[in-house]
Amino acid sequence: QVQLVESGGGSVQAGGSLTLSCAVSGYRVGSRCMAWFRQPPGKEREGVALLHIWDTTAYADSVKGRFSISKDYAKNTLSLQMNSLKPEDTAMYYCAVGRTGGCSWSFDSYSDWGQGTQVTISS
Numbered sequence: 548q549v550q551l552v553e554s555g556g557g558s559v560q561a562g563g564s565l566t567l568s569c570a571v572s573g574y575r576v577g578s579r580c581m582a583w584f585r586q587p588p589g590k591e592r593e594g595v596a597l598l599h600i601w602d603t604t605a606y607a608d609s610v611k612g613r614f615s616i617s618k619d620y621a622k623n624t625l626s627l628q629m630n631s632l633k634p635e636d637t638a639m640y641y642c643a644v645g646r647t648g649g650c651s652w653s654f655d656s657y658s659d660w661g662q663g664t665q666v667t668i669s670s
Contacts, residue, residue: 549573549659551642556664563632563668569625569642569661576618576625580645583616583627584654585638585666592641596627597650605650609635632668639663 555567567583580599586592596616597605604616615628625642643657650656 549644551644551659551661553640553642553661553664556640556666558667558669559632561633561668561670564628564630565632565666567627567629567640567642567664567666571623571625571644574644574659576620576623579648580650580656581616581618581625582643582645582650582657583625583640584643584657585636585640586663587635587638590638592654594652594654595640597652598625599650600648629666632666634668634670637666637668639665 550572552570559565577600582597583595584592585595595607595610596614598616606614613631618625641663642661644659645656646658
């Protein structure tokens with residue numbers, strides 16, 4: 548059974564940085580797509596960053612150049628480095644494991660989700 552536990556969220560001022568981490572158990576990172584999604588208050592869940600099994604990445608336009616997704620085989624974790632944070636980045640952030648090796652922006656393509664970690668950015 549796959550379990551995902553996010554951590555690293557918090558409250559920071561605009562322009563600051565945070566690093567989110569997703570501890571993975573029951574699954575070896577790298578054999579399927581992994582991703583970060585977020586859900587802003589009152590809005591739908593949206594994809595933020597994708598990490599394909601061959602290590603190529605994709606980012607939502609709103610975070611390109613500011614966020615970076617990566618995995619650590621030794622720690623079996625997925626991370627999201629977030630820089631130059633903006634108030635519109637405020638959301639609950641979730642890590643997810645895909646159903647296959649290929650990635651998609653559709654959350655229906657993901658079979659396992661963490662419980663989320665809250666990120667709040669003040670202006």
